[in-house]
Amino acid sequence: MPQTLTAEGTSRTVQTKNWKIHYNEAGEGHPIVMLHGSGPGATGWSNFGPNMKVLSDRFRVIAVDTPGWGASDAVTPDERDPVEAALQLLDALGIDKAAFVGNSMGGMTSIAFAVRHPDRISHLITMGAGSPGPAYFGASDGPSEGLKVLLKGYRDPSPETMRELVEIMTYDAAFVTDELIAQRSDAARKRPDHLANFLASGLTGVRSVQAPLERIAAIQTPTLVFHGRDDRVVHYESALRLVTLIPDSRLVLINRCGHWLQLEHADEFNRLVGDFVATR
Incomplete structure (x- = not known):
């Protein structure tokens, strides 16, 4: 049974x-x-709270606020290095090797971590992660529909804009809850320094963490790639x-997602x- 976990308690x-x-x-x-x-x-909790409640029955689960988000330190565009932040977190917590699960930018960070620190990662798991190379099916002449709304949210983190974002x-409107919208809006407005620093670099800062094609092709870490067929932020061609x-990868592509x-x-x-981390 899923554990009764709270953001405050973790x-x-x-x-x-x-x-x-x-x-958390x-x-x-x-x-x-x-x-x-x-x-x-x-934040780590807003993205993964429900998953933590299940996976923590079997594993030590750590959902991170990357510097520049949530309750972690602010970072200027020049200071932003989420891969180094992840490495320093492992060192500070005394963790030799961990599985990495990353959504979107977090997936790109996890890929780059596997490139730069292959001895510190046991499993690579991504959801909706971008990948380098030409766009044949997704947006090729600028930000995708979803990324445009994401940037709008940094300029105007009101509940109305956050509803648009969620x-x-x-895909399913049932997940557009008032609770999630309020959670995201409150967290964004609580840290205007995070908003300003992100806008200073924007999507250029996100894309800077992307590893080059030839380095990704050299990854030996067992890899599980998830993607939604109806993703309007990052097209599934990236997956x-x-x-x-x-080489050692498999894809789960889910329709109506x-x-x-x-x-x-x-x-x-x-x-x-859970099965992938337990058996690979």
């Missing part, structure tokens, strides 16, 4: 070499580090490219992630 903070990093932690066993996406108001991140490049697969198809996601 809240932790650690000082690394460069940053104070906030995270629960469970014991092999560590799973969860990295959220780049949206305004994103609607475009999901096809990843499984073409990474948007950018937040871990929320819309939580039961399947939790089961597949």
